[in-house]
Amino acid sequence: xxxxxxxxxxxxxxxxxxxxxxxxxxxxxxxxxxxxxxxxxxxxxxxxxxxxxxxxxxxxxxxxxxxxxxxxxxxxxxxxxxxxxxxxxxxxxxxxxxxxxxxxxxxxxxxxxxxxxxxxxxxxxxxxxxxxxxxxxxxxxxxxxxxxxxxxxxxxxxxxxxxxxxxxxxxxxxxxxxxxxxxxxxxxxxxxxxxxxxxxxxxxxxxxxxxxxxxxxxxxxxxxxxxxxxxxxxxxxxxxxxxxxxxxxxxxxxxxxxxxxxxxxxxxxxxxxxxxxxxxxxxxxxxxxxxxxxxxxxxxxxxxx
Amino acid sequence: xxxxxxxxxxxxxxxxxxxxxxxxxxxxxxxxxxxxxxxxxxxxxxxxxxxxxxxxxxxxxxxxxxxxxxxxxxxxxxxxxxxxxxxxxxxxxxxxxxxxxxxxxxxxxxxxxxxxxxxxxxxxxxxxxxxxxxxxxxxxxxxxxxxxxxxxxxxxxxxxxxxxxxxxxxxxxxxxxxxxxxxxxxxxxxxxxxxxxxxxxxxxxxxxxxxxxxxxxxxxxxxxxxxxxxxxxxxxxxxxxxxxxxxxxxxxxxxxxxxxxxxxxxxxxxxxxxxxxxxxxxxxxxxxxxxxxxxxxxxxxxxxxxxxxxxxxxxxxxxxxxxxxxxxxxxxxxxxxxxxxxxxxxxxxxxxxxxxxxxxxxxxxxxx
Numbered sequence: 001x002x003x004x005x006x007x008x009x010x011x012x013x014x015x016x017x018x019x020x021x022x023x024x025x026x027x028x029x030x031x032x033x034x035x036x037x038x039x040x041x042x043x044x045x046x047x048x049x050x051x052x053x054x055x056x057x058x059x060x061x062x063x064x065x066x067x068x069x070x071x072x073x074x075x076x077x078x079x080x081x082x083x084x085x086x087x088x089x090x091x092x093x094x095x096x097x098x099x100x101x102x103x104x105x106x107x108x109x110x111x112x113x114x115x116x117x118x119x120x121x122x123x124x125x126x127x128x129x130x131x132x133x134x135x136x137x138x139x140x141x142x143x144x145x146x147x148x149x150x151x152x153x154x155x156x157x158x159x160x161x162x163x164x165x166x167x168x169x170x171x172x173x174x175x176x177x178x179x180x181x182x183x184x185x186x187x188x189x190x191x192x193x194x195x196x197x198x199x200x201x202x203x204x205x206x207x208x209x210x211x212x213x214x215x216x217x218x219x220x221x222x223x224x225x226x227x228x229x230x231x232x233x234x235x236x237x238x239x240x241x242x243x244x245x246x247x248x249x250x251x252x253x254x255x256x257x258x259x260x261x262x263x264x265x266x267x268x269x270x271x272x273x274x275x276x277x278x279x280x281x282x283x284x285x286x287x288x289x290x291x292x293x294x295x296x297x298x299x300x301x302x303x304x305x
Numbered sequence: 306x307x308x309x310x311x312x313x314x315x316x317x318x319x320x321x322x323x324x325x326x327x328x329x330x331x332x333x334x335x336x337x338x339x340x341x342x343x344x345x346x347x348x349x350x351x352x353x354x355x356x357x358x359x360x361x362x363x364x365x366x367x368x369x370x371x372x373x374x375x376x377x378x379x380x381x382x383x384x385x386x387x388x389x390x391x392x393x394x395x396x397x398x399x400x401x402x403x404x405x406x407x408x409x410x411x412x413x414x415x416x417x418x419x420x421x422x423x424x425x426x427x428x429x430x431x432x433x434x435x436x437x438x439x440x441x442x443x444x445x446x447x448x449x450x451x452x453x454x455x456x457x458x459x460x461x462x463x464x465x466x467x468x469x470x471x472x473x474x475x476x477x478x479x480x481x482x483x484x485x486x487x488x489x490x491x492x493x494x495x496x497x498x499x500x501x502x503x504x505x506x507x508x509x510x511x512x513x514x515x516x517x518x519x520x521x522x523x524x525x526x527x528x529x530x531x532x533x534x535x536x537x538x539x540x541x542x543x544x545x546x547x548x549x550x551x552x553x554x555x556x557x558x559x560x561x562x563x564x565x566x567x568x569x570x571x572x573x574x575x576x577x578x579x580x581x582x583x584x585x586x587x588x589x590x591x592x593x594x595x596x597x598x599x600x601x602x603x604x605x606x607x608x609x610x611x612x613x614x615x616x617x618x619x620x621x622x623x624x625x626x627x628x629x630x631x632x633x634x635x636x637x638x639x640x641x642x643x644x645x646x647x648x649x650x651x652x653x654x655x656x657x658x659x660x661x662x663x664x665x666x667x668x669x670x671x672x673x
Binding site for chain 1: 388492493494525528529530531533536537540541544545546657660661664665668669671672
């Protein structure tokens with residue numbers, strides 16, 4: 001038996017094994033993602049009287065739809081960035097506690113995530129209502145009028161969405177921080193890096209991939225959110241997601257719902273694509289800096305090793 | 306549509322109510338009634354009724370009284386949306402005998418040939434039905450009547466009596482700059498357009514949309530909350546964040562029953578209303594039983610007893626004789642005063658393209 005023949009048979013076997021292992025997922029993805037997406041695209045072109053581009057025309061002509069999409073994407077960006085900023089220290093702190101305490105802390109973080117979001121929304125509503133616990137406390141401190149509140153304003157929606165998505169971001173970042181061994185930090189410190197330098201040149205680069213994953217996990221649902229805005233957002237709270245929901249629950253216009261859903265999907269994918277590109281270029285930049293610096297190159301090589 | 310919204314939101318509560326009523330037992334033993342058919346015409350037969358769950362037709366004592374009077378068995382098929390009801394009706398007689406569509410969906414059922422014309426002479430209690438309701442055009446096609454009025458309600462003006470000790474009786478209160486930041490308005494395109502049209506003195510079903518839109522944008526400056534579920538309203542009202550707005554009669558009744566400082570009026574300009582109807586599904590093999598059931602459902606006895614049932618709290622009865630028999634407190638709770646009917650603009654069948662235009666208008670108002 002010749003070498004290449006064995007290699008071919010081996011690769012055929014590998015292929016078979018991969019096919020068997022990946023097969024169910026491929027089939028599931030095809031059925032649960034590709035087919036619905038195809039249907040969505042198809043439905044966006046079918047009006048009451050047959051095939052039409054009317055839905056897409058309406059999207060282009062509408063004075064409100066695209067601005068609303070922009071509003072939703074801006075909100076999603078603000079919420080996601082805020083979540084990152086708040087979750088990063090928390091995740092880091094959790095990852096640095098004794099490992100027997102970690103499950104408890106993570107469990108506490110997860111509790112709101114496992115609670116129905118409607119319950120969370122109403123809890124926040126009660127909390128921030130005029131005369132409610134938060135406003136009363138602020139009123140007692142003389143910081144605000146207890147009878148006023150930012151409830152029923154878009155700010156309430158933003159706060160709610162941040163609160164709702166903090167747990168998933170903390171979990172992602174805690175897991176990422178956990179993977180950075182203490183000796184790496186010690187090594188950096190012993191080689192002369194200050195606290196800030198360790199943070200900037202060791203911790204941050206190593207958590208960036210998870211940060212990106214967390215970004216996507218929060219950005220996507222927030223961009224399509226609508227219930228929070230409906231309950232807390234007040235008269236100026238309307239979001240793109242509300243318009244999609246209205247097409248389904250009120251006007252029964254599946255064509256327009258499909259058009260708007262595809263628009264949102266495309267917009268979100270573009271944002272995530274840009275983020276990916278940004279991450280890559282930042283990564284290249286960081287690597288270039290590492291290897292470019294004449295004095296620090298030795299140090300980084302130690303770290304990388 | 307309004308009902309669909311409400312029920313979707315109240316569904317979890319309905320489950321709780323069901324559990325509660327199961328625990329409470331309930332007064333199931335009662336004598337058969339004059340309103341139902343005489344003699345056991347339905348011995349060994351089954352009548353299938355389709356309705357929202359926990360909505361009158363399936364009250365234990367009501368079913369028991371009918372079964373005892375007719376010997377028939379009543380079975381319920383529940384639906385969760387009017388669309389689901391239509392598809393149940395499409396299965397035809399045999400699957401369902403009596404169906405209870407909202408008047409907004411009746412014309413579609415008639416157009417699809419799902420319901421049969423009704424003979425009022427076969428309903429002993431038909432004379433007692435509100436003439437205003439019976440005169441609604443959407444109950445008919447040509448001269449034939451297809452739906453019998455059963456329960457109705459309105460979406461009218463509600464206000465906190467502590468904030469408005471003098472009382473108000475005009476929609477103008479919502480637009481009054483003095484009430485800025487205190488208004489709650491129902492987040493529903495049809496209600497918004499029709500209510501504003503009434504305020505402007507226009508035809509609620511065919512208003513000048515530009516004028517309506519301008520007026521609604523003006524209202525936005527006063528609005529604190531666009532409420533979309535009863536819970537939204539209750540929270541806004543109980544925290545004092547809102548003091549005036551438009552509200553479902555049913556929820557106003559519940560609040561009145563609970564002793565909240567609320568008043569509910571159909572203002573001088575009129576208000577939007579809804580009506581649920583009883584129909585017989587085409588192909589039913591139990592027409593006689595179906596007539597007997599409808600007759601029982603519209604009887605003063607059934608509608609009065611349901612109105613008095615604190616836990617189940619009915620909407621306003623279509624039987625016009627009930628109001629006078631009710632305790633004033635109960636009449637206030639179920640908002641049964643038929644006088645309100647003359648100024649009510651019933652939400653009939655709104656063509657899809659109209660609803661679509663109204664929805665777009667409403668979204669533009671909210672996005673403005």
